Structure formats: structure tokens, C-alpha cells
Amino acid sequence: MPKRGAPPEVNAGSMADIAFLLLIFFLVTTTIETDAGLDRMLPPIEPPDTDVIIKQKNIFQVSINRDGQLLADEELTDIKELKAKAIAFLDNGGAPSGSPDYCSYCKGKRDASSSDSPAKAIISLKNDRETKYGTYITVQNELVGAYNELRNREAQRLFKRNFTDMEAEYLNPETPDDVREELKEKVKRIQDLFPQKLSEAETSSN
Amino acid sequence: MSKFNKKKDAALPAVNTASLPDIVFMLLFFFMTVTVMKDSTLKVENVLPNATEIKKLEKKDRVIYIYVGKPTREYEKTYGTESKIQLNDKFADASEVGDYILMERAKKPQELQNVLTTALKVDKEANMGIISDIKQELRKVNALKVNYTTYEGDAFRNLQ
Numbered sequence: 001m002p003k004r005g006a007p008p009e010v011n012a013g014s015m016a017d018i019a020f021l022l023l024i025f026f027l028v029t030t031t032i033e034t035d036a037g038l039d040r041m042l043p044p045i046e047p048p049d050t051d052v053i054i055k056q057k058n059i060f061q062v063s064i065n066r067d068g069q070l071l072a073d074e075e076l077t078d079i080k081e082l083k084a085k086a087i088a089f090l091d092n093g094g095a096p097s098g099s100p101d102y103c104s105y106c107k108g109k110r111d112a113s114s115s116d117s118p119a120k121a122i123i124s125l126k127n128d129r130e131t132k133y134g135t136y137i138t139v140q141n142e143l144v145g146a147y148n149e150l151r152n153r154e155a156q157r158l159f160k161r162n163f164t165d166m167e168a169e170y171l172n173p174e175t176p177d178d179v180r181e182e183l184k185e186k187v188k189r190i191q192d193l194f195p196q197k198l199s200e201a202e203t204s205s206n
Numbered sequence: 207m208s209k210f211n212k213k214k215d216a217a218l219p220a221v222n223t224a225s226l227p228d229i230v231f232m233l234l235f236f237f238m239t240v241t242v243m244k245d246s247t248l249k250v251e252n253v254l255p256n257a258t259e260i261k262k263l264e265k266k267d268r269v270i271y272i273y274v275g276k277p278t279r280e281y282e283k284t285y286g287t288e289s290k291i292q293l294n295d296k297f298a299d300a301s302e303v304g305d306y307i308l309m310e311r312a313k314k315p316q317e318l319q320n321v322l323t324t325a326l327k328v329d330k331e332a333n334m335g336i337i338s339d340i341k342q343e344l345r346k347v348n349a350l351k352v353n354y355t356t357y358e359g360d361a362f363r364n365l366q
Contacts, residue, residue, distance in 0.1 A: 012227070019230040026237035035269075035325060036260040037355035045345040068365065079365065129335030133274075133328050134364030136337070137255040137354060141361040144259040164259075173264055200341075 066130035086146035250275035255330040256359030275329030300339035
């Protein structure tokens with residue numbers, strides 16, 4: 001009769017080794033950081049049914065040439081001044097008080113020859129095929145920065161916090177639903193005050 | 207005297223390592239959950255530009271990646287030094303971008319197909335011509351949400 005007793009213990013001594021092996025594998029393949037970047041919407045390819053007539057004064061034309069020089073509103077501009085110029089244009093509020101476009105929250109110069117209201121103002125960005133991508137991103141960054149600065153100003157005035165904060169919290173999937181619902185309205189309201197109208201024309205090939 | 211010599215020949219007790227596998231497993235599970243496998247090897251140089259006004263790309267399952275840049279040194283001989291597009295693991299022409307997006311889109315679950323973002327990971331030395339071609343292709347297949355992936359940092363450093 002063979003000896004009967006408790007079943008023999010499985011030797012677990014090598015478990016740690018196996019776990020270490022797996023651990024090292026995952027350590028090596030891990031990339032924790034999430035990507036970030038500038039979000040943009042491209043215009044749909046179908047042309048709109050009705051041609052909208054936009055007044056010349058409501059367009060802020062930015063062109064970048066192949067050497068990275070900027071032409072903003074027909075003036076040669078340094079890239080560092082672009083943000084201030086874009087803000088001045090968006091925040092101008094040139095429509096006279098009483099007209100339907102009148103902008104009550106604008107703090108600009110109210111110059112009649114510049115944009116009527118932020119809702120009408122359009123920034124048009126044009127670039128050459130030879131333009132460096134880095135330059136293009138810098139210009140995009142400055143223009144988005146101009147919008148964000150104005151939106152932050154209005155968000156501070158209305159809700160006492162920054163728009164960029166609110167938007168980040170709204171977009172974060174970990175934010176609870178009820179908080180998000182509340183933020184959605186606020187974010188929408190600010191976005192309506194300064195809608196981002198950034199048109200990207202097709203590049204010129206010459 | 208004898209008081210101090212008492213433990214003279216007692217061996218150093220072994221450290222109990224019974225809980226070591228548990229600790230290692232804990233670490234293992236942590237890394238397993240946060241791991242994102244690198245899905246394609248880069249064949250192009252990919253130094254992204256810097257920007258400050260960035261938004262995080264949440265939810266990796268809703269993103270389609272397109273890489274653009276100069277071929278790396280080992281591919282320089284075959285593909286030259288002009289900027290190239292890399293889709294998945296191979297070089298491609300701008301005209302193939304549309305098909306690639308449609309293919310990737312078909313792979314995703316139905317409910318995500320309308321909320322996909324195209325992440326453009328473009329080297330900062332690339333020319334805008336190639337980007338415009340890609341953008342045109344994206345518009346053709348109605349993939350309008352794009353994200354120019356960048357590093358966080360001073361945007362004026364791109365100009366140097």
C-alpha cells in the first residue's frame with residue numbers, strides 16, 4: 001500500500017520568476033503618456049447650397065509664405081504679434097449699438113472698418129505648399145490662443161473660471177455625468193459668444 | 207562575558223520571500239492595465255512641433271493615426287529624403303489615405319464610426335503641400351475631425 005496523505009504541495013518557488021518575466025515585458029512595452037494636440041474640423045467637401053456673401057471687413061486674412069513670413073490683413077506681421085492682432089479683430093465689435101449684430105460684451109475699439117461682431121468675424125488661413133509644418137502649427141496655435149484668451153475672459157466674467165479649464169473638465173471621461181451636464185451648457189454659451197470660425201483655404205501652389 | 211556570546215553561532219535568518227510573488231503580480235497588473243502596445247514601427251522621422259493650446263486625445267480606440275516625415279536613415283536609399291506618408295507599417299501615397307481611412311473605419315465598431323478622429327503626427331520639418339493633400343483626401347471620405355498631434359511646449363520654438 002502506498003503511503004496516503006495530503007496531496008503534495010506544488011512548488012511555487014518559480015512563480016516569482018515567471019511574474020518578473022511578464023512584468024519586465026510589460027514595463028518595456030508600456031507607453032503611459034496620452035497624445036495631445038490641436039483639434040480642428042476640416043470643412044466639408046460639398047460646397048454650401050447658397051453662396052453666403054461675407055463682407056470684406058469681416059475677414060481677417062492670414063497668409064504664410066514659403067519662408068515662414070506672415071501677411072495678416074495685408075500687412076507683414078511678426079508671428080509674435082499675430083495673437084494680439086487676431087484678438088483686436090475678433091473683439092472689435094464694429095456694429096453700431098441698436099443694430100442686430102451689436103456686440104455688448106466686446107471690449108475692442110469698435111472700429112467700423114473692422115469686424116462687426118465675433119459671430120461674424122472669420123479668420124482665413126492660407127499657406128504655401130512649401131511652408132514648414134512647424135510654422136503652420138505655430139500660427140494655428142496663436143489663432144486658437146486668441147480665441148481661448150477671449151473665451152477665458154468671458155468665462156471669468158460670467159462663471160468666474162477659465163473656459164479652457166471648463167472645457168477640459170467637460171471632455172474628461174472621468175467627470176461625473178451631472179457635473180458634465182451642467183458644464184455643457186456653460187461651455188456652449190461661451191462658445192456661442194466667440195464661435196471659432198477659422199477657415200482653411202486650399203493651399204496655393206505657386 | 208558569556209552573556210554577549212550567546213548567539214554566536216546562530217545563522218542569519220532568511221528573509222521571508224513568500225509575499226514577493228504577490229508584490230510582483232500587483233506591479234504586473236498595474237502595467238498590464240496601463241499598457242498600450244506600440245502598434246506600428248516608425249519608418250519616418252517624427253519630431254512633432256510644440257504647441258500650448260492643446261487638448262488631450264482621450265480614448266485611443268477612436269483615433270486613426272497618420273504619420274508624415276522624412277524616411278529614416280535605413281529607408282533613405284529606397285525612398286529618398288522627401289517627406290513621406292506612413293500608414294500602418296508601410297509608406298503610402300497621398301491618394302491612398304482615403305482608402306486607408308475607410309478601411310480603418312470599417313474595422314471599428316458601428317457606434318464609434320461617426321466619432322473617429324484622425325491624428326496627424328507630422329514631423330515639423332515637413333512641407334505643407336503633403337499635409338494639404340492629406341487634408342483634401344480626408345475631406346473626400348468625410349473624416350473631418352483631425353488632431354494635429356504636438357508636444358506641449360512653447361510654439362515659437364518651432365520656428366528655429
